[in-house]
Amino acid sequence: MTLAARLAIPGRLDVEVDAEPGDVIALVGPNGAGKSSFVHALAGLQHAEGSALLGGRDLLALAPQEREVGVVFQDQRLFPHLSALDNVAFGPRSRGEPKHSARAAARTWLERLGVAELADRKPAQLSGGQAQRVAIARALVTDPDLLLLDEPFTGLDVGVAATLRIELGKHLADFRGITLLVTHDALDALTLATTVVVLDSGRVAQVGTPAEVAAQPLTEHVARLVGLNVLRDGDRLRAFSPAAVTVSRHAPADSARNRWHGVVRGAAPHGDAIRLQVTGERDLIADVTPAASRELALVPGQEVWLSVKETAVTTYDARADAASD
Structure with a gap:
């Protein structure tokens, strides 16, 4: 039926x-x-x-x-x-x-x-x-x-x-x-x-x-559900894992394309890591070790810089019909 x-x-x-x-x-x-x-x-x-x-x-x-x-x-x-x-x-x-x-x-x-x-x-x-x-x-x-x-x-x-x-x-x-x-x-x-x-x-x-x-989630909501960061770039989406994100208190010295400034809005245990919710230029999630969280004082309200290597980013078509092809 x-x-x-x-x-x-x-x-x-x-x-x-x-x-x-x-x-x-x-x-x-x-x-x-x-x-x-x-x-x-x-x-x-x-x-x-x-x-x-x-x-x-x-x-x-x-x-x-x-x-x-x-x-x-x-x-x-x-x-x-x-x-x-x-x-x-x-x-x-x-x-x-x-x-x-x-x-x-x-x-x-x-x-x-x-x-x-x-x-x-x-x-x-x-x-x-x-x-x-x-x-x-x-x-x-x-x-x-x-x-x-x-x-x-x-x-x-x-x-x-x-x-x-x-x-x-x-x-x-x-x-x-x-x-x-x-x-x-x-x-x-x-x-x-x-x-x-x-x-x-x-x-x-x-x-x-x-x-x-x-x-290959096509919406930010689903990306968060499955634990990914997804950024829209025209008709393309760029996805990467929270574990691939590097967190620092200061702007990275290099001129890497994938870096963003933000503020920690939340931090909670996630497996063996601490998962950070960061808002700013982009709303992103990042996983850090408990030791790094303590060392960098990553508490709500703390300003941070996030970066990710291009090799850790997966790019795919943002159109729903393309995803089902």
């Missing part, structure tokens, strides 16, 4: 997405790019113009409850008065399935997601990770043709999110439908998705496999 969605919200969104069974499409982009608006329109929670053909049926012509769509939100949106079991059973029951079989299917999915022992608990008695597992079970129990995941790991503890990401990945690998995943996390896109669609200002800026998009 294929998806051919052409959705528009005047002044906000004009996006086309095509998908095949088994595809996991990650929608990435800055806040306000249209990611959530797109999936909410598919779910029937947001009005949009155009069409969304799922297996030949236009979802936009159907009421939300008539669409074969499962939805998981970042805030779970579980029914507070129902137990975890009955939250999951709600979908089959609303489709006319008998209570006994609906609850049996719900229990099976709770077991698959590792929370069967919590079946009798109300949402208020669940942790964030437990509630999100219940929400995912509720979305999958009806065997939807389209699964919409709107930032499902946001707000969860890092360890909980990592475990849930692995569990979800296992289920998506066997999922026969199509999945659209809205995320701000490069790890989600790189580990769960088969295709990445980059949205910017309500339009598609780039489409490719996770590896292709990570190697």
Whole structure:
């Protein structure tokens, strides 16, 4: 069952997405790019113009409850008065399935997601990770043709999110439908998705496999997500790793083209390094050793010079159509 969605919200969104069974499409982009608006329109929670053909049926012509769509939100949106079991059973029951079989299917999915022992608990008695597992079970129990995941790991503890990401990945690998995943996390896109669609200002800026998009990001937002610096030079983009950046307190003695003056705005551990956020002539990120950070007193507010060797810079075409050639 294929998806051919052409959705528009005047002044906000004009996006086309095509998908095949088994595809996991990650929608990435800055806040306000249209990611959530797109999936909410598919779910029937947001009005949009155009069409969304799922297996030949236009979802936009159907009421939300008539669409074969499962939805998981970042805030779970579980029914507070129902137990975890009955939250999951709600979908089959609303489709006319008998209570006994609906609850049996719900229990099976709770077991698959590792929370069967919590079946009798109300949402208020669940942790964030437990509630999100219940929400995912509720979305999958009806065997939807389209699964919409709107930032499902946001707000969860890092360890909980990592475990849930692995569990979800296992289920998506066997999922026969199509999945659209809205995320701000490069790890989600790189580990769960088969295709990445980059949205910017309500339009598609780039489409490719996770590896292709990570190697040659066409927007600064995605470049930051995957940990690269990207500079636009006409119709060309120039990318380089934060590890390739040299940081000093004074202007480099040579006349190298790739040097910029700026101010440290943030510094945080990143693996074995300290990652600096620097604003100025260019907004850049640079990785330095903890020893260098102490020696140079690289604290917020400190003026610095950044430089990078030309041999460390990769140059490629800035056009989205060229990246997919």
